[in-house]
Each structure stands twice: as C-alpha cells, then as structure tokens.
Amino acid sequence: MPGADAAAQAWARITVPYIAQRPVMRRSPDGGVTFPRSSSKGYRYEVAIQPWLPNRPTTVPTFDVHTGTGRLLVLDLDAGRVPAEAAADRAGHVGAVADRAVALIEECGGRALVDRSPSGGAHVYVLWSAPRPFHELRTLARALALRFAPLVDTSPMESGDGQIRGPGAPHKSTGGRLTGFMTLTCSVEEAEAVCSRPCGPRVWEALHVELAAELAELAGGRTVVASHPDAPQAPLDANGEPYRLRRGGRAAIRADLEETARTGVFDRARYVSSSEARQAILSSAAARGWRLEQVRARLTPGGEWAAIAGWWRDDALLTAEWTKAVAFAAPLSDASAKTPAVREVGDSVRGRNTRETEITPPDPQRVPGHRHSLMTCARRPQPSRSAEEGRVRDLYFVKPGGWGGTQVRSPAPWQAREYQRIRTWWQAVRIVERLLELEWGGKGLVYRALLRAFGAAAQMSGSTVVEFGTRQLAYMAGGIDHTTVARALQQLRQGPYALIDLVQEARGVRADVYQLVVPDAVAADAAWRSWRAGRIEALHPCFRVLGLPAAFAYEALAGGALTASELSTAALLPRSTAYDALRTLAEHGLAERTADGRWRRGDADLDAVAAATGADDLAAAQLDGHRRDRREWHAFLGIVHDPGRATGSRAHRPVAAPDGRRRPGRRRPGASVRRLAPPWLKPPPRTRPITEADLPRPKEVDVGLAELHQQYAAADALSQRPSLPPDVAAAIRDDLAVIAADEDRLHAERHAYEVELQALRQARDERTRPAAQARTTGRT
Structure with a gap:
C-alpha cells in the first residue's frame, strides 16, 4: 500500500x-x-x-x-x-x-x-x-x-x-x-x-x-488568575502587565491607526499632537486583545511600528500610557469602567494629558482623598471630602536623573512580582504534597490545610512574608487546635522540601514571621504557572463539620467534573475516603452527579451549609476563645488593663470625681501593677517521676567525699600509687592546686565582704544614734 x-x-x-x-x-x-x-x-x-x-x-x-x-x-x-x-x-x-x-x-x-x-x-x-x-x-x-x-x-x-x-x-x-x-x-x-x-x-x-x-469563560466568567486588591482592574500577563481579555485572541487595530503606526503620519484635524495619536493607537490595541510585549516588539528597531518608537521618551512612559489605555478600553459592563481604578483617569483619549509625566503631583490639600492615577484630567470630577476623607495615598516616587535634568516624580506602579512569587509557591505546594503524601501519612490533611491558610494569608497581605499567629492560622485551617498548628509548623519548615522558613520569632504582641519558600528540589517544576480560577482559599468553616477530606474533594471539583477515581487522584485521597467525601458533599448539596457518571460542584452555598450544620457556631466559639486568650496575654504584658486580674492594685482603684461619680484612677509613674500570667501560659505539671537526682545529697555522702579529698590532696598519697601514671598524677596535682587557690580566694573575698558590711553598719548606727537619743529625751 x-x-x-x-x-x-x-x-x-x-x-x-x-x-x-x-x-x-x-x-x-x-x-x-x-x-x-x-x-x-x-x-x-x-x-x-x-x-x-x-x-x-x-x-x-x-x-x-x-x-x-x-x-x-x-x-x-x-x-x-x-x-x-x-x-x-x-x-x-x-x-x-x-x-x-x-x-x-x-x-x-x-x-x-x-x-x-x-x-x-x-x-x-x-x-x-x-x-x-x-x-x-x-x-x-x-x-x-x-x-x-x-x-x-x-x-x-x-x-x-x-x-x-x-x-x-x-x-x-x-x-x-x-x-x-x-x-x-x-x-x-x-x-x-x-x-x-x-x-x-x-x-x-x-x-x-x-x-x-477562553479560560475565564470556562471558569464561569471568573478570571483565570486571582487578583490583588492593589492590582489594576484587569488580568496580568506573564510579565505582570495588565491587558484586556478578548475571545478569539488578538485582532488587528483600526486601519487608519495601523497606517499611522507604520508611517508616523497622523490626522492633525483629529489629533492635536502625537500624544493623542499614540494614546489612540495604544487604546485600540488594548481593546483588541493586544499585550504590552507585543506592542514593544512592533516598536523595536526594524519592527513594523519603528517609525513611532520615538514618540515615547522611555519605556516607563510607554508602560504608564499602556496601563491607562487598558483601563480606558474596559467594556461598559466592567465595573472598572464605571469606578476609576487607581491607575485609571480621563473620559476620553483626546481629553487627557499624554505629553509627559507630571513633574508636580496633585496637592493633597486641594484634592482631599485623591487616589492618584497615571495622569490627571480636569474634566473628571474630584471625589468629595466627606466621601474620601482620610484616604490620601502617596503613590509617587522620585526618579533620579530624570528628563531634562529634573527630578521627575512619576506614579509608583503596582508590582506584580510579589504576587507571582506567591503563585509559584502555591505550585510548589501542589508538587510537594504529592511527593510527601506517603511520608506525611495521616497528618497530611492537617499539613495541607495549614498550607492553604498560609497561601490565603499571603494573598491577604500581598507579600510572601506572613505574620499570622498560630491561633489565626488554626482558625483559617478549618478549626485545628493552635497547639497542633505549632507542631505542624515545625515539620513544614524542616527538611529539603520545607515550604516555610521562620525568619523572626515572636516577641510581645508580634507573632512569628514566616517566609514562603520554594524548595530547590522542586523549583524547576514550580516554574510551571498555576492557572486555577479564583484566589487561594483557606478552608471554609463548614468543613469543621464535614471534615477535611470533604474540603479537599470540594477543592478538586473546582477544575470541572471528575469521576470518583479522577477525584481521588486530584485530591490526594484514598479511593474509599474520596467516595465518603463525595457522599458527604452530596448530602449537603455541595456535589452532584452528572448524567455521564461524573461529579461536579453543587449549587449549595457554603455559608448556608455552615449555618445548617452548626459549623459557624463552632467557628465563632473558637474565635471567641482566641480573643479571650489575646486579652489575657495583653493584660499580662500590661498593654490592656484587665480589672478582674489586678483588683488588688491601689493604682487602679476608682476614685471619686468632683461630681460624685466614680472614675478610674491614674497609675503613678513607677507604680507596680500585679500581673498574673494567663492560664494557658503557665508551665505544665511535672509528668516524670522524681529520681535521686532531684533529692538533696545525704550528709554521710558529703563526709565521705571530704575524706577522699583529704586523702588525695597529699602528694605522698599520689606517689604511693604505682598504678597511677606520672602525667595523670601531675594533672590531678595541678587541678587540686587550682581548687585550693579558688577556695583561698573565695575565703578572702568573703572576709573582705564581711568587713565592709560591718563598716557600713557602724556608719549607719552613728548617723541614727543622735536622732534616737533626741526621741528618747523628748518622751522623758
């Protein structure tokens, strides 16, 4: 054939x-x-x-x-x-x-x-x-x-x-x-x-x-990567630059703007200067799904848009105007188009100042609560003082050696690198969980829940450095006891697959500070970006009742419908445990079976399930206990006064005010306050039996040791022992000489101390004798 x-x-x-x-x-x-x-x-x-x-x-x-x-x-x-x-x-x-x-x-x-x-x-x-x-x-x-x-x-x-x-x-x-x-x-x-x-x-x-x-459409309209509160209201590409999603990929920009980009000649009847023309080109590209790296490729020497490359004095201005173009190209249904983001300004391209970065930032006194954007526009109404009071944020930084020899002050852009490091760490977590599944054994569920709490904490703080106490982590990990969290932290920061590192121990009211770490052994594999919809979520309170296996099964169903066997692999659960978890989720409407035998997430609300099962009450009780421990700790440190713990202190007794009401007294400077340690801070009771080492030594033992010391103190006794080597005898003799010298020195110091103490007593008696005689004469 x-x-x-x-x-x-x-x-x-x-x-x-x-x-x-x-x-x-x-x-x-x-x-x-x-x-x-x-x-x-x-x-x-x-x-x-x-x-x-x-x-x-x-x-x-x-x-x-x-x-x-x-x-x-x-x-x-x-x-x-x-x-x-x-x-x-x-x-x-x-x-x-x-x-x-x-x-x-x-x-x-x-x-x-x-x-x-x-x-x-x-x-x-x-x-x-x-x-x-x-x-x-x-x-x-x-x-x-x-x-x-x-x-x-x-x-x-x-x-x-x-x-x-x-x-x-x-x-x-x-x-x-x-x-x-x-x-x-x-x-x-x-x-x-x-x-x-x-x-x-x-x-x-x-x-x-x-x-x-397309990935956002598959995720039900959610973005494929979690957003940060300070990030622009748009997805970010691999370089951390914002761009607009477009079904079907990048499309060609408007024909007249394409001609302008190729030749550098623009319609002066429509655009006053090149600033307006270049912003129109960027806005058209942003609206058609372009990314900044694609624009940069066109502007390189020899590129298709090399004729207009000189319209931007540096890459910083190009980046600033691109962010503005992305915000302007937002669809009308996007909330960011109605509510300006931190970097969004202006109602139209032609109404914006795009010639240069502002040298002088807006006056905070004139614009109260102004959240600075990349460029300002007089046409946009400024927020009122009553609505925006107290929200002034200085997002400027001084760029040394700026344009024209001046110190150019330009807006400090949000840096996506920190968030990208969090996502890389999250990918490393997924890899390490599979590598250490057998080694962790039954404790693996606790470790995995705690790692999700760390990921959620890092996202909330926007940093790979996390300063959350064990109680807060325990609350976020599904109701685990804080003592269990403390032991788990020691395990997770040890070995070649350590995912966290203790960088600063707790002191006072500050908790331990941990750094998220990507192990070297999985660094190459962790470079594969994790593109899962939504944020890194801590465990919902409802799983305090439903159990940790149900939590991980519910998490695995976020990627779409799975068979029970596939879910067992995705959630790292034994086959029987996966079936039990699916049964539990199905009973509460959190999972449902499709016509082809797969499982997917149900329509039930997690908060409603938590209220129905009483899990929200358990979470509230745990939170109240943590707050009570915090109050006791603060009272012990003297930061917050607890009347029930220092009622015997005279400095805190209420005193009468001139109007007859009682008011708390002020503590005098230097006055001591009786502070009791919280019950959970007291040392644990003795758990081992008392041995001879804990008892005082009998007197006869001391007498025997003294006799033995006198026997070996004489040089003749040492020389009469033929079995003792000469070097050992010399070493013992030197040690005994040092001991004798120390005893003589201590005896001399003790004698000098007693003499000095006697002199101080005599001086005190001489000072007080005339006053005592005067009091005696007065009484007589």
Missing part, C-alpha cells in the same frame, strides 16, 4: 516513544469505529504496544491513568464539524485551522506536530517537558476548542482513559481493507526534532495568557 513504509517509520519513531503516554495500544474490533479495552466476554483489545505497524485501526492513550498525568496535548480537528459555509473544501478548512493552531503554539515559543487523516481531519500534538495533571491539560484543551470552534473534538482529552490515533496508525478498514494511515505533514526526522525538544513552563504560561479569555 502506498505510504505504508512512511507510516511504519512514523509509528515506530514518533507514536511509540513520544505520543503514547503508556506502553499499551488498543486494536479496534469493528474497523475503527470503537476502541474498547476489552469485550463483554473478556477478550482484551488493549495489549502491549509494539514497534511494528499494526494491521488494524489502533489507538494509544493520551494520559497515564495510574498517575492521572500526561505530557501530551492533542487537538482532534474533525472534518465532520466543518461549518456549512466551508463544506465545499473541508480538508482545506481543517488545514487552515491546523495552521492557525500551530502558529499560536509557535507564537508562545513552543513547537507542534500535525498529521492528517484520509477523511480530511487532522491532529495537532503538543508535547510537554514535564507531566501535567489530567484536569489542567483537559482545561487547556477545552480552551483551545473554544478558540478554534467548532472543529475541535475534545474527546481524547476528556478522560484519563482517552485515546488517539497516533502518526502512522491505520485509520479505518472497510471490507477488510485499510482506507489509509495518519500521515505527518513533515518528515519523520523533523518530527523527531520537535519531539526531542518538548515545550517547557514558559510556553505553558504564555499559552494560558493567550487563552485567558
């Missing part, structure tokens, strides 16, 4: 070593219609993979079902899904979409393979350098399906048991004859070169940035 030799080469050199995620293959019993694992009678169609070309339609697995991971992302472009308007050339339309998919991967820095089927369909393969969890690859495949809809069939990536015909595999058979093979669009040597250099974390991250709009 024509092409059989090339197909055999592709099967042996590409599919077997690279595409197959397990060393097995499935042979179709019906000519390529279905690919079951076995028949109803027990005949197995899944066998060990062989390097020679199969004689019937065969598939290979897209995931490792045992580990729940895979290194392959495949797009199945089905010719039967071609729209009606392109039905005249189905193969051509499929090929054009495949080229667009490959161009997208290459734009993100990656590499992809394409093979074509005799029916006109195609497969696009992307290999990764590290195994990725099943649900992450499935989510990415769904996002690509939205981008290239409706051609992509996500069936091969929808299950941990997914299958795909690899390059060289027989396609279908009709009447006992094969219809053809899956044919590579490049040579086998080129395909081997692509497979030998799989895509890394940078490609993974860039691809998620490119598909951010």
